Amino acid sequence: IEVRQQFPESGYVEMCPKEIFETTVACIAGACKELKTKHGIEPENIRAVGITNQRETTIIWDRNTREPLYNAIVWLDSRTHDLANKYMKKVDESLNVSSSAAKRSCQNHFKSKTGLPIHPYFTALKLRWLLDNVPAAQKSLSEGTLMVGTVDTWLIWNLLGEYITDVTNASRTLLMDLQERQWSPEMCEFFDIPIGILPRIRSSAEIYGYMKDGPLKGTPLAGCLGDQQSSLLGHGCLQAGEAKNTYGTGTFMLCNTGKKALVSGYGLLTTIAYQFGLDSPAYYALEGSGSIGGNVVRFLRDNLKFFEKTEEIEQLAASVENTEDVYFVPCFAGLYTPQWDPTARGIICGLTQSATKAHIALAALKAVAFQTVEMLEAIQKDMVDIKIASLRADGGMTQNKLFNKLQANSMGIPMECSKMAEISGWGAALAAGIGIGEIDYQSLGEILRQRRPHSMDTYEPVSEENERNREFEQWLEAVRRSKGWAHA
Incomplete structure (x- = not known):
């Protein structure tokens, strides 16, 4: 089911958060109905649920009213161009640089920590814009009821009542330390974002909670990955040097780099590919967006x-x-x-x-x-x-x-x-299977190898x-x- 995009001004791209959630609920109901009528699978026999979502897209809402405080700002939205320049100037002033090459280094100043350049694409600038320009967000922040997140956080909050994000989505915010896999106090201070309002970071495969309502009530939600990382998993790109490209609204290429986070010298992003369990190692990827x-x-x-x-x-x-x-x-x-x-x-x-x-x-x-x-x-x-x-x-x-x-x-x-039309969904399902212990990492590779030729x-x-x-x-x-x- 397509979620409508809105273009209220030049450079603005938005979605309705309620529509995102309602569409998700409708998809769950439709999938359960189809599984029952076409395959004889009852909802209670579904072992686990996984989520895969559009990354970077930013949503704010109030904990008490549960209402969104503004439309979701979509990843492609470019309204924060001036804000990005402001923060690059902030780096510039601290470094006292002047050449064009040095100016470019301002944009990439935090790449070794976050894997990302300062750019309107990423969540931190969208969140900063919302805090600066939405009075309801300022009020909610002052009252201690502001909740923020990418689409995964919004969905999980509504489906489970848990306030979390997964490590792959967090790695797209400009606020997470890639090595620690936790929110960076330095980055939050730089963008003047209170670290306490951010959701807890979890791995890509573990039981986050149980569905509160609907046909899957009581079913564990046990997998969560950003859409491109989920696609990487669905394609079976588990070894360093294996790459995939997804042609959606934009084009997204990810290449698995194994357990090493490579900082690109050629304009690529460094991101978390997946982490299956908090005690398991993280795997990284280079990304072209x-x-x-x-x-x-x-x-x-x-x-x-x-x-x-x-x-x-x-x-x-x-x-x-x-x-x-x-x-x-x-x-x-x-x-x-x-x-x-x-x-x-x-x-x-x-x-x-x-x-x-x-x-x-x-x-x-x-x-x-x-x-x-x-x-x-x-x-x-x-x-x-x-x-x-x-x-x-x-x-x-x-x-x-x-x-x-x-x-x-x-x-x-x-x-x-x-x-497979929805290979990102397949990746999320695999993560959910890992999250409940039905699939281990070694058998995952064999499962994917068996299905690839067909x-x-x-x-x-x-x-x-x-x-x-x-x-x-x-x-x-x-x-x-x-x-x-x-x-x-």
Whole structure:
């Protein structure tokens, strides 16, 4: 069930917290009904529940009234651009730097601690904006009843009555120490966020509590991961160097780095991949988070009216042999990995009088593919001792066979597309099984290995390396021209 997004102002992206919860409740009821009618499984026979959620998206509510105090600020929201500049200036003043390279180091000043740059993408800035601009939040804070969190915290509070988050979601806030896996007093002080209002951090697989109501009342909730980490698990990327890419609204590539948290020198994020139990080791990942994904297809459909249905882009793009050197950089909300430039804006380069909407449609698909190549190359530079042999993939865009071929060709390695539509949900289910002790880490690998050959469609690259490199370099030139377009 789709949750509606709202765009009240330029750069603002919001969701209704109540709708998020009500949609979740409806999905639970629908899933239980389908399990019973189609498979004969009664709700009381379901052993455990797992949650996977949109990360970074920030919600505030009052403990006593249980009411949200503002709409959820979605991860893609860019309203905190000026606030990010303010905090980078704060670092700047403490370091007394002046060069452009040093300015960039201000953005990355806390990467060794948090794995993240100072950027509107992350929760800390969204929460700071809410505390500064929402009177109800200020009142609730003064009365000691303010509750804050990402979507997992909001759902778990409503489903269980527990005030917690898991370590993967906490690692996306700019407030957690990656090594300690606890809220960082230094980061909370820097952003002036009271550490006491934050939820307790738990592992990704343990019993957090029991469902209070509905058809699953009394069932343990025992798994929780951010959507991209859950996808990584669902794909079976359990070894260092195994990577997956999810094509949703944006594009999210994660590569398992094992028990070592690598700090990227090439614009990637360092994040928690998973931790199965508080006494178990944490596994880490390098992440490329791209703002270019399914949103560009919706832009061509809804804004430019190129087609009526999303899937029609495949036929339109396939009607031309190439883009005629048209390049599209659809960075509507700035560039994310590895550029991290919130001032970049969408740009189409190379238009001639012979260009048609088909060329632009093909250029749009290639833009998503090129962004993936950019992230993949950054991962390879950070992980010099490991060669990524293939990329596992999921998400709505992988239903487009033309896109899958373009992606494999642009990378020069095979692309393995999951046949499972909701692989993040599969990852959450596996975590729940681990949380109640039905699955251990050793048997998890075997479970995933057994199902992989039957669950993937593989696309092999057939492109020439010289042409592949030429197109990618030309796209990078278009990226350079998109930067610095918006000014604070």
